[in-house]
Amino acid sequence: MKALPNLILIVFLLSVLPGNALAESEAEYTSKGADSCLMCHRAEKWGVMPIFESKHGSLTDGDAPFSNLQCEACHGPSAAHMKAKNKAEVKPAVVFGENTTSTAAEQNEPCLGCHAGHDNIGWMGSAHELEDVSCVSCHSIHVASDPVLDPIGQQEKCFECHQPLRSATLRPHGHPLRFGSMSCSSCHNVHNGFSDYLLVEDSTNDTCYTCHAEKRGPFLWEHAPASEDCSLCHEPHGSNHPASLTRRAPLLCQQCHSAVGHPAFDYTGEDIDDVGRQNYLLSRSCMNCHSQVHGSNHPSGSSQLR
């Protein structure tokens, strides 16, 4: 750990070796604003006109792009593109989407010019920012209603990169994502890197408590893993086991509990029919008795029995 400050310093030093930033070439805005652009791009094939049905297309909101530099508020000064004979070769200053010469940071800058506050204060340094995710990777701008604002549409967008999570939502036990009662953004603030996993609250547990406040406690008899991190026992994206548990009890509990007697028994398939062990194994297993696993406030609940 002592090496960390020096490591940072070395990285800084290395960083500046190739450090001649290239000054941007001078660029000019068009003379007529959106009218210059829409002369061509109002054709249906470009699909840009629905922007006027969206908030971005407002002509009255002083903060909206079309009340300012119009198309060039986002695409940057584009006079060269407008004047060029071969417009495919001379692009606007910022071209959005994949397979463009504009980097994610360059694409995001116009967006952050207006949306730097609120949930985006933590954008810089967040996982998505570090992975070069551009705003338009998820958001559609030239549409009346952005599909990611719909719970189902949002999931489909997230699954494009987080493929296994689509499968997770189909598992037999989990949150109601596939029914649209929740969306990814119910738990994750994808613009904000202040918390782990881009969660909406400071910690995993605080995020869970926004809906499961009854488990916040603090309880007289706490169950340590429950107060530390819900995900030590639960898989929030969906699970093969009831209550979205990561494993089937009793093995779930035996990861941490091995006191002599029933917590340490070697439960096998034969014990399904073993009268002496069935009550520890079948139905809810350990939770047949230890039902207060999130904590108990009963003075006699020291073993999470009530």
Next chain:
Amino acid sequence: MKRNKKYTLQLALGACLAISAGNALAADEKAEAPDTSNWVCKFCVVPYGWYGDLKFGVLWVDDPTPKFADYRGLIDDGFYADLNGVGGWKGEAGHYFDYYAKNVGLDSRILRLDGGKQGTYDLRAGYQEIPRYLGHGTVTPFIGEGKDVLTLPSDWSPVNGGTMNVAKLETNRTVMDAGLTLKAFSNWRFDADVERQEKDGSKTSAGTLFFVNGALFPSPLKYTTDRFLTSLEYVNSRVQLRADYQASDFSNGYSSVTWDNPFTVGFGDELSRTGLMPDNKYQQFSFSGAVRITDWLRFNGKLSNGEAKQNDSFLPYSISPDYEDRPLPRESLNGKLETSMYNIAGRLSARLSKGLDLTASYKSSERDNKTPSDLYEPVMFEIYPRPARYNRIYSYERSLSRVELRWRALYNLRFLAGYRYEERDRTNQEVAHTEEDTWFGEAQWAPFAMLDMRLKYEDRKREASPSVQQGNYDRPNNPLMRKYNMANRDGDRTTVEVNLMPTERMGIAFSYYSTDDSYTESVVGLTDAEETAVSIDFNYQFGNGTNVYAFFTDENYQAEISGANGAGATPWNSDTEDQITSWGIGVSGKFGEKWGYGFDWISSDSEGDIFTTLAGAGEPFPTLTTELDNIRLYVDYDINERWAITLEAYNEQYDSTDWAVDGVGPLTVDGLLTMGEISPDYDVNVVRVLATWRL
């Protein structure tokens, strides 16, 4: 000498920063803003008035079950009214009104309304219900489901049972919220939101009885959570500042549930009482900010300070007359119970030269549990006292440092390397301190416009301080146990992602994720855990607007857990494996101008295997299985510009087997009263006819 070396390093760093600043400031030069006074925007055609649609009609369900109805709300056979829609109204002066409606006729309804004047103020309100149906074939002899007193029928016998009632185990969560946003002077923004969540119904709970008997029963739920959130924000192009306050107030309509003992031995244990979730309050202040000193040097951070309180009156140690007057050390947690949480995060992103970024961050969080610890004398089974014990106070501290260097070597080639260091401290637990070092790297290469590849690798190593059992246990843990969240661990994670676009119309995405954690010094407990997931997505868009898609994901989760019935006993080993395979295919498109159609088939199968052996002998558990298939077909017809009609039908089949509940009736297990749950199966058809009215 050391001092000189330190200054030399600082000077070098300062020089580097100065050079970079000069370079970066040069890059900061922007094109001069144009004179827009003559920009007419004659092509900017903003459609004012109403827009969007409303879809209304009927939905018919055939033979639903609780598992099918869970979250959907379609619990009964027959017809349901249905209303959905997205749209709103827009005025020329910037006023607007938006609505979002989903399943309004069902028990899973969502309605959101939003209105205001763009850029000035916004008013919003929402209403949502989330129904749960968890009673899959469940029955109970207890009378009074949903109430806090459960009684057994007069004909109850612990041997022969008694009259059984259907245990519904249903809950309904209602979420109501309202909020407003005010914007002023283009830099200031104020938000305030209130929310009430109510959750009513019943859920499975359990109690333990003399000697090791148990009973499952429907426990009542009457939760209310009120939340208030407000924030004030100042934003300009270089500085963003925000102050937040949130409060949460949870209350439970029931503090306990009293139930007749189905296995009473007659020593004052005829009745038993289980405590339910106590009320709690929480509030948090936080302050976050970001500042852009130059384009290449930015900071952001967040500071939070929260407090949770819980001060419900204690129940007596026992409902038994023999112990109900047994003195408690305090009548409640006495209002002195406080939990504080601190979260400090800071980030530095230094864009030192074009294509090279350094990001460093530090985060510290703490859960400081200030609950008083007292000596309690619990009573077990309402019959006998246990040894006195102190309630244990768990506190946590965590710090996380991270540094990450990104280098865009070419426009299509990017490298990333980084290091993460994490420390955790816990009180009153076996391990007081853990620290974990993680190195990670990533390469991304797009050799052609049609191909993008990404490879990530992470290697981590966690070291724990010595494991020392804490006292005050009835049953001390095996001294060889190492709890996996605080055990020594070596792990790695590999990610491979490939995106291929052979043509503009075709997309193929492949991903592979693998995680392997080995708990190197754990003899008892979790010793190894592995996860892999392989996915492939395919999408093709035909020229006529027809879209075809397919996806496939195969996931595998394996773990090895060991145990021993005593320190010197022969250890047992258990291998668990969960295998989940999901796939889907679908097509959507149009026939001519007026007809649209879609077809989707989604399938997900899972298997869970557990094989435990002692000295090499043992019988595996039967495989846990689930099979889900959903086949959906819909057809749209545009009657005219205003009206359309949609016919949608889907079939969903679900089959499952679960050795833990299948064949286990309420009294199958000696000394355990269950609710006779069965693993759910269903085959349900749904037909929906909706008329669409375009505003």
